[in-house]
Amino acid sequence: MEKQQQLASKPIRFLYSWLVFFIVWLGFTTTLQIPEVLTGLFVSFLLAFFYYDTFTGWGFKGIKLSNIWWSIVYVLNFIWLMIKANFNVARIVLTPKMPINPGIVEFESKLTNPYAKMVLANSITLTPGTFTVDIIGNRFYIHWLDVTTVEPEQVYKEIAEPFEKILLKMFN
Amino acid sequence: MVQILTYLGYFLVLLGAIFLFLGGLGIVRLPDIYSRLQAGTKASTLGAMSLILGVGILALRQPGHWNWFIKAIVIIIFIALSNPISSHALARGSYRHKIKPWTKEDIDAYKDYIEHEGIEKESEEIKNE
Numbered sequence: 001m002e003k004q005q006q007l008a009s010k011p012i013r014f015l016y017s018w019l020v021f022f023i024v025w026l027g028f029t030t031t032l033q034i035p036e037v038l039t040g041l042f043v044s045f046l047l048a049f050f051y052y053d054t055f056t057g058w059g060f061k062g063i064k065l066s067n068i069w070w071s072i073v074y075v076l077n078f079i080w081l082m083i084k085a086n087f088n089v090a091r092i093v094l095t096p097k098m099p100i101n102p103g104i105v106e107f108e109s110k111l112t113n114p115y116a117k118m119v120l121a122n123s124i125t126l127t128p129g130t131f132t133v134d135i136i137g138n139r140f141y142i143h144w145l146d147v148t149t150v151e152p153e154q155v156y157k158e159i160a161e162p163f164e165k166i167l168l169k170m171f172n
Numbered sequence: 173m174v175q176i177l178t179y180l181g182y183f184l185v186l187l188g189a190i191f192l193f194l195g196g197l198g199i200v201r202l203p204d205i206y207s208r209l210q211a212g213t214k215a216s217t218l219g220a221m222s223l224i225l226g227v228g229i230l231a232l233r234q235p236g237h238w239n240w241f242i243k244a245i246v247i248i249i250f251i252a253l254s255n256p257i258s259s260h261a262l263a264r265g266s267y268r269h270k271i272k273p274w275t276k277e278d279i280d281a282y283k284d285y286i287e288h289e290g291i292e293k294e295s296e297e298i299k300n301e
Contacts, residue, residue, distance in 0.1 A: 122253070130210075
């Protein structure tokens with residue numbers, strides 16, 4: 001029930017998804033000619049009509065100045081971590097002996113917001129060397145290419161903390 | 173300015189090509205489906221992203237082609253959103269089809285969940301619906 005109280009009203013969610021779909025359309029067509037824009041309005045209207053329920057829960061409430069700032073920080077931080085991890089996996093693949101020790105580990109996340117958990121899971125997956133196999137409640141199951149520890153607290157420090165310290169600021 | 177864009181664009185395209193190659197090499201060399209997902213989907217993520225971004229930047233050199241850059245950004249965001257979901261679904265599906273992960277030290281926390289609580293609880297939930 002608590003989750004439902006957070007949701008924005010249906011027309012607002014509909015308007016929000018219409019706007020987002022329309023912006024994506026503008027990004028793809030990159031033109032302001034009248035027929036193109038009208039087609040875009042119509043297509044994004046249809047899409048928003050069918051998918052607003054699954055597309056967004058908050059509507060415009062999620063957009064705040066502090067959130068935008070933390071998103072930028074998060075994206076930059078994420079790109080840096082991703083590049084580092086990519087070189088790490090490249091090193092593993094290129095080493096003749098293949099120094100890997102794969103396994104599935106778990107840790108508990110401090111996040112409560114479902115969107116924040118989704119962002120964390122997707123970031124872990126996009127970082128090479130780790131990916132999310134499943135999320136049960138607050139427990140994340142992570143397949144790790146080069147396991148160094150199986151203690152949940154240590155795993156949390158190694159994998160999740162760089163992302164989560166920013167996400168906690170963003171989503172509270 | 174044009175020269176800087178040229179160098180930056182070709183550098184990104186080259187980096188992308190290298191990472192895509194390493195992703196392919198990883199698929200051949202790594203032992204099981206889960207590790208191969210790591211190489212195949214992840215090493216190629218940065219590869220595809222920087223390659224597409226490089227193409228977008230190279231197109232910026234010609235006047236009137238700035239829209240390529242915006243399209244490249246939209247495609248990169250789309251990859252960043254869809255790639256993790258597909259690899260997560262593949263891994264979870266494989267695990268539930270009882271494909272064992274290849275491990276050296278038998279590290280498998282997910283097995284405990286599946287064997288002790290998961291499947292029973294989930295099938296009860298399905299019955300209740």
